[in-house]
Amino acid sequence: MANQSQQGRAFDWAVFKRIISIIRPYKSIYFLSLIMIVMLSVVTPLRPYLIQYTIDTHVVNLNVQGLINMTIVMVILLILESIVRYTFTYASSWLGQSAIRDLRQRVYNHLLRTRLSYFDKTPIGQLTTRTISDIETIADVFSQGFFTIIGDILQLAAILGFMLYTDWKLTLISLSTLPLLLIASYIFKESVKASFQDVRKYVANLNTFMQEQISGMSIVQNFHRERAEYKKFESINREQRDANLRSVFAYSVFFPVVDIITAVSLGLLVWWGANGALRHEVSLGAIIAFIQYVNMFFRPIRMLADRFNSLQMGIVASERVFNLLDTEEKIEDRGTKSLKGIKGEVTFRNVTFEYLPNQPVINDISFHLPSGKTMALVGPTGAGKSSIIAVLSRFYEYQGGEVLLDGVNIREYKLEELQKHIGIILQDVFLFSGSVYDNVSLGHPEVNREMVERIAKETGIIRFIDRLPGKFDYQVQERGYALSAGQRQLIAFLRAMVFNPKILILDEATSAIDSETELILQDATEAITKNRSCIIIAHRLSTIRNAHEILVLEHGKITERGNHEQLMAIEQGHYRKLYQLQFVEIA
Numbered sequence: 001m002a003n004q005s006q007q008g009r010a011f012d013w014a015v016f017k018r019i020i021s022i023i024r025p026y027k028s029i030y031f032l033s034l035i036m037i038v039m040l041s042v043v044t045p046l047r048p049y050l051i052q053y054t055i056d057t058h059v060v061n062l063n064v065q066g067l068i069n070m071t072i073v074m075v076i077l078l079i080l081e082s083i084v085r086y087t088f089t090y091a092s093s094w095l096g097q098s099a100i101r102d103l104r105q106r107v108y109n110h111l112l113r114t115r116l117s118y119f120d121k122t123p124i125g126q127l128t129t130r131t132i133s134d135i136e137t138i139a140d141v142f143s144q145g146f147f148t149i150i151g152d153i154l155q156l157a158a159i160l161g162f163m164l165y166t167d168w169k170l171t172l173i174s175l176s177t178l179p180l181l182l183i184a185s186y187i188f189k190e191s192v193k194a195s196f197q198d199v200r201k202y203v204a205n206l207n208t209f210m211q212e213q214i215s216g217m218s219i220v221q222n223f224h225r226e227r228a229e230y231k232k233f234e235s236i237n238r239e240q241r242d243a244n245l246r247s248v249f250a251y252s253v254f255f256p257v258v259d260i261i262t263a264v265s266l267g268l269l270v271w272w273g274a275n276g277a278l279r280h281e282v283s284l285g286a287i288i289a290f291i292q293y294v295n296m297f298f299r300p301i302r303m304l305a306d307r308f309n310s311l312q313m314g315i316v317a318s319e320r321v322f323n324l325l326d327t328e329e330k331i332e333d334r335g336t337k338s339l340k341g342i343k344g345e346v347t348f349r350n351v352t353f354e355y356l357p358n359q360p361v362i363n364d365i366s367f368h369l370p371s372g373k374t375m376a377l378v379g380p381t382g383a384g385k386s387s388i389i390a391v392l393s394r395f396y397e398y399q400g401g402e403v404l405l406d407g408v409n410i411r412e413y414k415l416e417e418l419q420k421h422i423g424i425i426l427q428d429v430f431l432f433s434g435s436v437y438d439n440v441s442l443g444h445p446e447v448n449r450e451m452v453e454r455i456a457k458e459t460g461i462i463r464f465i466d467r468l469p470g471k472f473d474y475q476v477q478e479r480g481y482a483l484s485a486g487q488r489q490l491i492a493f494l495r496a497m498v499f500n501p502k503i504l505i506l507d508e509a510t511s512a513i514d515s516e517t518e519l520i521l522q523d524a525t526e527a528i529t530k531n532r533s534c535i536i537i538a539h540r541l542s543t544i545r546n547a548h549e550i551l552v553l554e555h556g557k558i559t560e561r562g563n564h565e566q567l568m569a570i571e572q573g574h575y576r577k578l579y580q581l582q583f584v585e586i587a
Contacts (some may be wrong), residue, residue, distance in 0.1 A: 015319045019141055022099045029095045033147050036088035041154030043081045045162050048292035050074050052166065055285030088147070096142030100135045103321065107131050110325055116395045118329035124211050129204040130324050137200070137317040145311030152300035152307065159297045166286055173272045174294050177265045181258065181301055188254040189305040195246035196313050202240035209236055258302045265294055331394055333415040337408060342421055343371040344502040344533035345406050346392065352400035353384075353391050361387045363556040364401070369549075371406075374534040376544035378575060379553035385537045387556075389505050392535075393422050405503075423501030429488040436465065437472040440495045447498055455497045459528065464490050497528050504528060506536045541579050550575065 023030050050070060058066035108131060119127075163171040213220060213229055220229055269290055276282030346369040353362040362384045369375045377385040391398045394415060403410045410418055431439045441447040452472065456462040464487060468474040476482050476491075483491070496504065538544050545564045552560035552567070552575050560573055567575040 015315050015322065018322055019099075019138065019314070019318050022103055023095055023142070025102070026095055026098055029091050029098075033088055033091045033095060033142075034150070036084050036091065037147055037151035038154060039084045040081070040088060040151055041158045043077065043084060044155055045159040045293065045296060047074060047077060047081075048289040048296070049162055049166070050077070051292070052283070052285035052289035055288060056283045060284070088151075089143075092147045093139075093143045096139035099142065100139045103138065104131060104135050107135065107321060107324060110327075113331075114327070114329045115331045115397075116390070118327065124208070126204055126208055127324075128211065129207045130321055133203055133207070134200070134317040134321050138314050138321070140310045141314035141318070145307055145314055149304065149307045149311060152304055156297060156300055159293055163290065163293050163297075166289065167282060170269065170273060170276070170282060170286065170290055174265055174269045174290055175297070176268060177261045178301075181261045181298065184254060184257050184261065185301060185305040188250055189308055191250040192247050192306070192309050193312055195243050195250065196309060197316065198243035199240065199247065200313070200317065202236065202243055205236050206240060209233060254305075255302070258298065262294065262298045265298065266291060269294060331397065331415060332411075335411060335413045335415060335418070337412050337414065339405075339413055339417045339421050339502075342502045343406050344421075345369065345371045345404075346503065346533060346535075347404040347407070348388070348401070349404065350401040351391065351398050351403060353387055353396065353398040355387075355396070360399075361556050362391065362398070365553075365556070365558055366401075367549075367551060367558065367561070369533055369535065371533055372531055373548035374529060374536060374544075374546070376536045376538060376547035376550040377553060378538070378541070378544070378550060378578065382555075383553040384556040385553055386507060389424065389507055389535065389537070392503075393419060393424065393505075420499070421502045422505065423496040423499060423503070424505045424507060425489065425492045425496055426507045427489075429485075429492040431476050431483070431488055431491065433475075433477060435470075435473045435475055436468065436491060439476060439491055440472075440498055442495070444499070452494070452498055456494055459494065459497055461490050461494045493528060502532060504532045504534045506534065506538070541575075541582055 050073065054067060054070040054074075057063070058070060111127065111131070160171070163174070209232070213233070220226060270287070273282050273287035273290065277284060277287060348365050348367050351362055351365050352360050354360045361382075365384070365388070367375070377388065379385055387396075390396045391403060392410070394410060405413065405418070437449065437452060440452050449472070453462070456465055465471050476488075536544050536547065544550060547563065549561060549563060550567055551558050552573075554574070560567055560570065560575055567573055568579065570576055
């Protein structure tokens, strides 16, 4: 997993400062939390002091009215402490949740603008972990880490001050076991930190594995890989369980050890205090107050190790998230020109493109597509057909040559406007969960129901829509699995028509169409290609016979070009061989 090298290193102040910078818009809540935690550190140890005063001043002297008055004071103090604690808990949690909400939006916005090549090499499960689980961990920095640690430290200082003020000898006796507690806490902190880091790593592994397997479940079942994939999952799941059990073991050992150390401290306190009371050197109220002081003092120390782990895990998670935000994988959008009045004339001049360094998939390609004409790309898998589309749409950046639209380099246009005028219909259509109308309009404010229905009628796609239960309100389910491949492509055609692009790209868009759907699609294709520049990628050569020009590609280069008749006239031409293979029965 990426960024695991940071695990186990010292507290990173640079990352912590970036975390704190997230809450700048919420300074008022931040300072409210700090004020509340300071008040808690003073109010909490005040109760044992008041109990001591009540016993030594009023109980011993049988002063009933004084006892009643002090009881009222302590009840009021308890109510005040509860209000302050509630305010602190809610404010710190609100701050943490608001911070991670903003951070999650930043991460998602960053992903939306990240070039596709980044997703090609980064597991989706890992990105899901960064966006969901890791960011959720950062909330603990505020609710269980930073503020709580400050509060615990201030409370320890206040308790120690009260104890020393009351009786310094009794304080030393009570805290004589403190070194043992500190050693045990350090061992616990290191042990739990290592196990928590393993847990985070294996959770990311599980997310990646599950996303990949569920997406490819049809392959798993078709090739009877269920048992083998189950064993892989079992192994990853076991590692995640073992990591959790290591943290459980650390907790199950640490807390009893702390209880024993606390009991020894209380035993020493009672023994020394009782002897002092018999010699009239220690008051009864002081002994009772110290018992409470010891419990109050040892409880934060016991929790501090856990708090530091929460803080450290938040820091580690934050570093992973910040590394994602710092990735420079965006398509440069330095264009300033608008595409108003676009004609759709496309020109490639000696274009070279590569996904990996020194491995070109498009090699010195040149062609010209006049406005309103149709060009077809033909060739074997890996010839570079889809790469030409990706370059034209600026999903990827080309390395050499020029790509022109209406005679202007596409890099000079605003990226959003460029892509708005290019419509792409893929072979594997992706549909979101929701209605047919939602998938056609994509929530665009300029698209309304009336427009969608009108275009569906003009293209003939309404014949398919009318057969669906609920028509445009039909729920297509996740990825459109409730529909056939052909039906999904009809929705994609309708979506492209609604957004009215000037350049249309059909990337194997008719290869999975059944005969009935193809009849509807023929009308839709005729309507959608009218007055538009079109680039068609197809293995079914019957769909491109009327193309203005056909380019035959092999190994990233153009080997043949011309219209259907011209290419068929080439005796040993690759296009002619492909055509004859597909229509051998007719011939």
